[in-house]
Amino acid sequence: MNNFELYNPVNYIFGKGQTEKLATLVPKGAKVLLAYGGGSIFKNGVHNAVTSTLNGYDITEFGGIEPNPRFETLMKAVQIIREQKIDFILAVGGGSVIDGVKFISAAVNFEGDAADILKKRILFTDLSKVIPFGTVLTLPATGSEMNSGAVVTIEATQEKLTLGGSALFPKFSIVDPTVITSLPKRQLQNGVVDAFTHVMEQYLTFPHDALLQDRFAESILKTLIEVGPNVVENPSDYKLASNFVWSATMALNGLIQKGVPSDWATHMIGHELTALYEIDHARTLAIIGPNLYKVMFETKKDKLAQYGERVWNITGNSIEEKAEKAIVKTVEFFHTMGMKTKISENAENIEKTADFIVNRFEERGWKAMGEKQNITLEKVREIVEMSY
Amino acid sequence: MNNFELYNPVNYIFGKGQTEKLATLVPKGAKVLLAYGGGSIFKNGVHNAVTSTLNGYDITEFGGIEPNPRFETLMKAVQIIREQKIDFILAVGGGSVIDGVKFISAAVNFEGDAADILKKRILFTDLSKVIPFGTVLTLPATGSEMNSGAVVTIEATQEKLTLGGSALFPKFSIVDPTVITSLPKRQLQNGVVDAFTHVMEQYLTFPHDALLQDRFAESILKTLIEVGPNVVENPSDYKLASNFVWSATMALNGLIQKGVPSDWATHMIGHELTALYEIDHARTLAIIGPNLYKVMFETKKDKLAQYGERVWNITGNSIEEKAEKAIVKTVEFFHTMGMKTKISENAENIEKTADFIVNRFEERGWKAMGEKQNITLEKVREIVEMSY
Structure with a gap:
C-alpha cells in the first residue's frame, strides 16, 4: 500500500429534509453569495427552501453557472464578491455549480491573472486566502460536494482544466436524496x-x-x-x-x-x-x-x-x-x-x-x-x- | 437509509516513516505534553523518533497511562497541564493512551467535578474549551486515532464509561504500520x-x-x-x-x-x-x-x-x-x-x-x-x- 494522507473536513449532512439545518451552518451575519446554475432550483422548490431557511441573511444571487462551468462566467461572480465584500458563498446545484464556486472561492483574493489558477495548477492550502463556502447538492454525480477539486473550462481557448487544494473543501454539504425526484x-x-x-x-x-x-x-x-x-x-x-x-x-x-x-x-x-x-x-x-x-x-x-x-x-x-x-x-x-x-x-x-x-x-x-x-x-x- | 451527519476532520497520515512529518504538524512554539503508556515506546524506538523530530519544542512527558485508562491517573496529567500552561498534547500509544488523552483534553478547562464528564456523558463540541491534541499510533485496534470517542475507567467505582463530541477528534494522527512489528x-x-x-x-x-x-x-x-x-x-x-x-x-x-x-x-x-x-x-x-x-x-x-x-x-x-x-x-x-x-x-x-x-x-x-x-x-x- 502506498503512503497516503486522508484529510476531509467537510461536514456532510445527508438525508430527507436536511436543508432545514442551513441556518445553523451558514455563519451568523455573513454576507452570502447564493450561486446556482440554469434555474432548475426555482422549479424543484430548492431555491424557496434555501432562501426561507436563510431568512434574515444578506443574500446576493448569482445564477447562470453553466454545465462545464466557464471561467468567463465565474469571473463575473468574483467581481460581485469583491465589490460587495461578500464573505460566504452557498453553492446550490450539481457538480458544475460546486466546481464553479470552488474557483470563485479561490479567485477572489488571488493576486495576478486568475486564469493562471487553472493554467499553472496553483494549489490552494491556506484557508485565509479563500472565501469559505457550503453546498446544497441538487444533482449527484461528481462527488464535488465532498472533495476539494474542480474542473473549469476556459471558453476562449476551449480548455477544460483543474484546480484544487485542501483549502477548497466545502465547509458543509447538504445532500438530500429526494432532490433527484425532479431530475x-x-x-x-x-x-x-x-x-x-x-x-x-x-x-x-x-x-x-x-x-x-x-x-x-x-x-x-x-x-x-x-x-x-x-x-x-x-x-x-x-x-x-x-x-x-x-x-x-x-x-x-x-x-x-x-x-x-x-x-x-x-x-x-x-x-x-x-x-x-x-x-x-x-x-x-x-x-x-x-x-x-x-x-x-x-x-x-x-x-x-x-x-x-x-x-x-x-x-x-x-x-x-x-x-x-x-x-x-x-x-x-x-x-x-x-x-x-x-x-x-x-x-x-x-x-x-x-x-x-x-x-x-x-x-x-x-x-x-x-x-x-x-x-x-x-x-x-x-x-x-x-x-x- | 437513516439520515446522518458525517464529519471527521482528522488529518490521518498513513505509511512507512510518516513520523518524520511530526514537526510540521505540532504547532510551532507549542508547549507539549507527551503522553504515553507503559513504556513500550522506549523499546520500539518510537519515543526516540518522536522526540528527535520534535527537537526544540518545550516537552513535558507523562507516562504510565494504563490499559483501560484510569480517571485517577489521567487527572494527574490534567493537573500538570494546568500548572505548566501546556497547550498541545501528543498521545503516543494505542487506544488506551489516545482515549486517555481525549479525557485529559476535555477535563483541563472543565468547570466542576471532572468525573461528571463521564458520569453525566457530557458532549464536547466547542473547540475553544478543549486542549488540541495529535496522536502517534503504536497499537492498532480501537480506531481512536480517527474518532472523537473514548472509554475511561473510574477505578474508585470500577466503572468503564464513555465520553466524546466533535471537539475531541485528534488534529492529526500518524499511523505507521511498521510499528506493529514489535508488538x-x-x-x-x-x-x-x-x-x-x-x-x-x-x-x-x-x-x-x-x-x-x-x-x-x-x-x-x-x-x-x-x-x-x-x-x-x-x-x-x-x-x-x-x-x-x-x-x-x-x-x-x-x-x-x-x-x-x-x-x-x-x-x-x-x-x-x-x-x-x-x-x-x-x-x-x-x-x-x-x-x-x-x-x-x-x-x-x-x-x-x-x-x-x-x-x-x-x-x-x-x-x-x-x-x-x-x-x-x-x-x-x-x-x-x-x-x-x-x-x-x-x-x-x-x-x-x-x-x-x-x-x-x-x-x-x-x-x-x-x-x-x-x-x-x-x-x-x-x-x-x-x-x-
Missing part, C-alpha cells in the same frame, strides 16, 4: 455512469496490496450496478435514491484513492470530447473507458479479471477470458444506462477528433498518462479512433 | 478481534436499505479474515500489517455506522468483564459476541445469514441454517485468532458474574440495549450465563 432521466443516467467511472479510474489499474480499498471500490461499483438501472426509472424510491446519491459521493470523496495507483486517462480524453462537441461529461466516459481498457489490455487485464470475478461474478478459464468478458459487461451496463458508446452516435463530423486531441495534449507537453504512464499519445490516438 | 502476538490478536467486533456491532443487526454501508462493513470483515491469522505470525510483512492497521481504523472511524442501526451490547457487557476480571477488552468481545448472536437469534438471523453468505461464502437451505453456520464460523475465527471464548477460560470464581452485571446495569437505570432495544436484562443474564 430528467438523462441527468440521472449521467450521474450513475459518472460515479461508476470515477471508481473505475481509481480501481481499474493493476493488482496491488491495498486489499481494503479494492473491496471498497468494488462495493461502490456493485451498489451502482444494483440501483442504477432502477433509480433512473423510479427516482422517488428513497432506497434507490439514497444509495445512488451516497455512492456518487463516496466514489470521489478521496477515500478509495488513498494508497493506490490511479489512471484518470479516460477523463483526460473525455474532457476533450466535451470541449469539442459538448457531449455530456458522463457520456464521454462511457465512450472512452471501455476502449481504453481494450487498448491497454496487457496493462490492465489482471485487474479487469478481478473486477469481472468480484463485481460481475464472471467465471472463465483464463485471465484474458475473464478480462474480455468484464469489458463486454461494462459496455452492456452503459447501454442499459442509456449511454451511446460511440462518438459518432453523439456528434457529427468527427473525422479529425483523434488528430485534434493528440495535438492538444502535445501542446500541453503531455507525453503519456495512466497509472503506469504508458498511455502514450499513440495509444491515445488508438483509443479515440476505436471510439469513432 | 506481542497477544496484542496483535486482540487488535484483529477488536476491530472485527467493532464492525459487527455496526453491521450485525437486521437487513436495511443502506446497501453501500453493508458492503463497506463486509469489506472490512473480509480483509480482517484474510490478513488476521497471518499478520499475528508475520507482523513485519508490510502488506499484512498495512491492511490490518487501515482496517482497524476504518472499523471505528464513524463511516460504516452512518445511516444504519447499531448494537453495541457486546461492548456494554464486555466492559463489565474487563472491570470485573481485567480480561483483555478484545477477549471479552470474543466471549460475548457469539453468545449474544445465539440469544438474539430471532432478531439477528436474517443479517447473520447475509453475513454468512457474503463474508464466509456459506450456503444453506434456510435462513436459520446459514445463520447458525455463520455463528460457528465466527467462533472458529476467534479461536484461530487465539481467543478463548468462555469466561471460565479467562478468569476464576465466575459464578456470580451474571448477577453482578445485571445489578450494575440496573443501578445505572439501563433496562434494555441493542439495535431494537430488546436485549433486556433477562437476555443479558442469559448471554452471560451462556458464556461461562
Whole structure:
C-alpha cells in the first residue's frame, strides 16, 4: 500500500429534509453569495427552501453557472464578491455549480491573472486566502460536494482544466436524496455512469496490496450496478435514491484513492470530447473507458479479471477470458444506462477528433498518462479512433 | 437509509516513516505534553523518533497511562497541564493512551467535578474549551486515532464509561504500520478481534436499505479474515500489517455506522468483564459476541445469514441454517485468532458474574440495549450465563 494522507473536513449532512439545518451552518451575519446554475432550483422548490431557511441573511444571487462551468462566467461572480465584500458563498446545484464556486472561492483574493489558477495548477492550502463556502447538492454525480477539486473550462481557448487544494473543501454539504425526484432521466443516467467511472479510474489499474480499498471500490461499483438501472426509472424510491446519491459521493470523496495507483486517462480524453462537441461529461466516459481498457489490455487485464470475478461474478478459464468478458459487461451496463458508446452516435463530423486531441495534449507537453504512464499519445490516438 | 451527519476532520497520515512529518504538524512554539503508556515506546524506538523530530519544542512527558485508562491517573496529567500552561498534547500509544488523552483534553478547562464528564456523558463540541491534541499510533485496534470517542475507567467505582463530541477528534494522527512489528502476538490478536467486533456491532443487526454501508462493513470483515491469522505470525510483512492497521481504523472511524442501526451490547457487557476480571477488552468481545448472536437469534438471523453468505461464502437451505453456520464460523475465527471464548477460560470464581452485571446495569437505570432495544436484562443474564 502506498503512503497516503486522508484529510476531509467537510461536514456532510445527508438525508430527507436536511436543508432545514442551513441556518445553523451558514455563519451568523455573513454576507452570502447564493450561486446556482440554469434555474432548475426555482422549479424543484430548492431555491424557496434555501432562501426561507436563510431568512434574515444578506443574500446576493448569482445564477447562470453553466454545465462545464466557464471561467468567463465565474469571473463575473468574483467581481460581485469583491465589490460587495461578500464573505460566504452557498453553492446550490450539481457538480458544475460546486466546481464553479470552488474557483470563485479561490479567485477572489488571488493576486495576478486568475486564469493562471487553472493554467499553472496553483494549489490552494491556506484557508485565509479563500472565501469559505457550503453546498446544497441538487444533482449527484461528481462527488464535488465532498472533495476539494474542480474542473473549469476556459471558453476562449476551449480548455477544460483543474484546480484544487485542501483549502477548497466545502465547509458543509447538504445532500438530500429526494432532490433527484425532479431530475430528467438523462441527468440521472449521467450521474450513475459518472460515479461508476470515477471508481473505475481509481480501481481499474493493476493488482496491488491495498486489499481494503479494492473491496471498497468494488462495493461502490456493485451498489451502482444494483440501483442504477432502477433509480433512473423510479427516482422517488428513497432506497434507490439514497444509495445512488451516497455512492456518487463516496466514489470521489478521496477515500478509495488513498494508497493506490490511479489512471484518470479516460477523463483526460473525455474532457476533450466535451470541449469539442459538448457531449455530456458522463457520456464521454462511457465512450472512452471501455476502449481504453481494450487498448491497454496487457496493462490492465489482471485487474479487469478481478473486477469481472468480484463485481460481475464472471467465471472463465483464463485471465484474458475473464478480462474480455468484464469489458463486454461494462459496455452492456452503459447501454442499459442509456449511454451511446460511440462518438459518432453523439456528434457529427468527427473525422479529425483523434488528430485534434493528440495535438492538444502535445501542446500541453503531455507525453503519456495512466497509472503506469504508458498511455502514450499513440495509444491515445488508438483509443479515440476505436471510439469513432 | 437513516439520515446522518458525517464529519471527521482528522488529518490521518498513513505509511512507512510518516513520523518524520511530526514537526510540521505540532504547532510551532507549542508547549507539549507527551503522553504515553507503559513504556513500550522506549523499546520500539518510537519515543526516540518522536522526540528527535520534535527537537526544540518545550516537552513535558507523562507516562504510565494504563490499559483501560484510569480517571485517577489521567487527572494527574490534567493537573500538570494546568500548572505548566501546556497547550498541545501528543498521545503516543494505542487506544488506551489516545482515549486517555481525549479525557485529559476535555477535563483541563472543565468547570466542576471532572468525573461528571463521564458520569453525566457530557458532549464536547466547542473547540475553544478543549486542549488540541495529535496522536502517534503504536497499537492498532480501537480506531481512536480517527474518532472523537473514548472509554475511561473510574477505578474508585470500577466503572468503564464513555465520553466524546466533535471537539475531541485528534488534529492529526500518524499511523505507521511498521510499528506493529514489535508488538506481542497477544496484542496483535486482540487488535484483529477488536476491530472485527467493532464492525459487527455496526453491521450485525437486521437487513436495511443502506446497501453501500453493508458492503463497506463486509469489506472490512473480509480483509480482517484474510490478513488476521497471518499478520499475528508475520507482523513485519508490510502488506499484512498495512491492511490490518487501515482496517482497524476504518472499523471505528464513524463511516460504516452512518445511516444504519447499531448494537453495541457486546461492548456494554464486555466492559463489565474487563472491570470485573481485567480480561483483555478484545477477549471479552470474543466471549460475548457469539453468545449474544445465539440469544438474539430471532432478531439477528436474517443479517447473520447475509453475513454468512457474503463474508464466509456459506450456503444453506434456510435462513436459520446459514445463520447458525455463520455463528460457528465466527467462533472458529476467534479461536484461530487465539481467543478463548468462555469466561471460565479467562478468569476464576465466575459464578456470580451474571448477577453482578445485571445489578450494575440496573443501578445505572439501563433496562434494555441493542439495535431494537430488546436485549433486556433477562437476555443479558442469559448471554452471560451462556458464556461461562
